[in-house]
Amino acid sequence: MHRTHTCGELRGQDAGKRAELAGWLSSVRDKGAIMFFTLRDHYGVTQAVTEDEEIKSQIREISRESVIQVSGEIVLRTDPNPGMDTGEIEIKPETIKVLGRCSEVLPFEVAASAGIREDLRLKYRFLDLRNPKVKANIELRSKVIGAIRAKMTDLGFMEIQTPILTSSSPEGARDYIVPSRVHPGQFYALPQAPQQFKQLLMLSGFDKYFQIAPCFRDEDARADRAPGEFYQLDVEMAFAEQEDVFSAMEPLMHEIFTKFSSSEVTKPPFPRIKYKDSMRLYGTDKPDLRIPLQIADLTEAFTQSGFPALAGKSVQALCVPSGSTAPRKLFDRLTEELKGEGAKGLIWLKAAEGTLSGSAAKFLSPEESQEIFAKTGAKAGDAIFIIADERQAALKLTGILRNKLGTEFNLIQPNSYKFCWIVDFPMFELDEDQKLAFSHNPFSMPQGGLEALRTKDPLDVEAYQYDIVVNGVELSSGAVRNHSPELMLEAFKMAGYSQEVVETKFAALFNAFKFGAPPHAGIAPGIDRIVMLLANAASIREVIAFPMNKNAQDLLMNAPGTVTQKQLDEVHIAIKPVEEKK
Helix, strand or coil: CCCCCCCCCCCCCHCCCCCEEEEEEEEEEEECEEEEEEEEEEEEEEEEEEHHHHHHHHHHHHCCCCEEHHHEEECCCCCCCCCCCCEEEEEEEEEEEEEEECCCCCCCCHHHHHHHHHHHHHCCHHCCCCCCCCCCCCHHHHHHHHHHHHHHHHHHEEEEECCCCCCCCCCCCCCCCEEECCCCCCCCEEECCCCHHHHHHHHHCCCCEEEEEEEECCCCCEECCCCEEEEEEEEEEECCCCCCCCCCCCCHHHHHHHHHHEECCCCCCCEEEEHHHHHHHHCCCCCCCCCCCCCCCCCCHHHHCCCCCCCCCEEEEEEEEEECCCCHHHHHHHHHHHEEEECCCEEEEECCCCCCCEEEEHCCHHHHHHHHHHHHHCCCCCEEEEEEECHHHHHHHHHHHHHHHHHCCCCCCCCECEEEEEEEEEEECCCCCCEEEEEECCCCCEHHHHHHHHCCCHCCCCCCCCEEEEEEEEEEEEEEEECHHHHHHHHHHHCCHHHHHHHHHHHHHHHHHHHCCCCEEEEEEHHHHHHHHCCCCCCHHHHHHCCCCCCCCCCCCCCCCCHHHHHHHHCCCCCCCCCCCC
């Protein structure tokens, strides 16, 4: 009733027609004798032009970002704007009607909102989203989710919704808990993931399940992780093994990333990299394969070295082709940055014909220098970077350095999405207290089954667990599931959980396994991360309509907030005063 056309619809062939448009008054250029202004809605922007004194007077009284209706004739522009979809035409307004006046001073310019402080953007997110560049990320998200749903349906998966209010279970992160009004002293938990429910669906006889699932975890924010809640493509398949999951996910990922980008995308089958090999070659289980560098292990060459900085340590190196021409200040800056990451230091060397120069070259024996050449494959003009530490720390730091070198030396392959699978994760690891703990998903199937759990060193047991990684970002973890009650009890026992805990915390799943459980496997790629990568956004908050800030606060809705005493009494909750820190 308020418009005959949208602000992104009109073209040259519409000239001579009449139109009614409605939208936000975006900009005004008052030239005195003539006035130009633009109207913006969800679909685009249309320019209006007038010499009518009454219309000009009206517009001068209307603040920008007010919602108005403009009626008038569509005319061809004398100076077409090829940068606008509607750039061939403009409106000659005959009537202006205010539908919703902007009566407050704008906290920021809508067109420039992406460059202002994040806290202000989040407080006035409804204004921030009016910026077409910001809104485009949310539109992209909608299209990506729609395409994923269509593809999953084509692949034979059924979309099923699982509960939001459920029970608390030890799945790796802190739960958000919800007190029960009708069951005093008892609590629901918001699901960290629909893990148990999707496995129960397989046990119920469904074959292929998916869901665009909300997940809730009380954990800190990162650039690629939203605090509080996030969405994932939750997937589970009955009578499936690892390769069945890969065969379903690879065409999906290739299609989505090809459809919504102009970049080169890894074609199926994606490379499979063992966890141990990924750590050895890249220093991380999330390798960015756009960077053509692999770590060289020099440890053996320095076992008996007379150079204290390297002797008896795990020595890891990276060779940058033609890197020796970089300025000295870059080498010094990288050294300081690595120290900030916890490194004891960074040795850098420049290769010439058979000789090395640099920060520690004088401490190296001729034999050690030749081993560096041999292991790194260095040639004249290359730069070599060396980190020495305890093995795990050395690999981690070299992995961090590898990413920095990729950026600093422009080694990252542009316009590409490089996918891979990381497979064969260890089933267990030692936690901070040096106690055995699950390293990944506790519901995973150990390779070798019950015999492996009972006969092998726990730290040597590998699981059918896998991550899908693209450009150094983990999109998802997944696993072949443990579907044997006996095996489940043994695995949890090794991780310190008694049978009573398993039967209590995982009662539904544990009991269901006793009634005929099919082999099953699944995965859950993060929707937010997929869209973040496709939008080339620096933060995951850029692709979420109403994100929380880094402190898990919703500045727009003022959450979390206080509730009334009556509300607390109804759920049988008393607030314990927070002790002041001394």
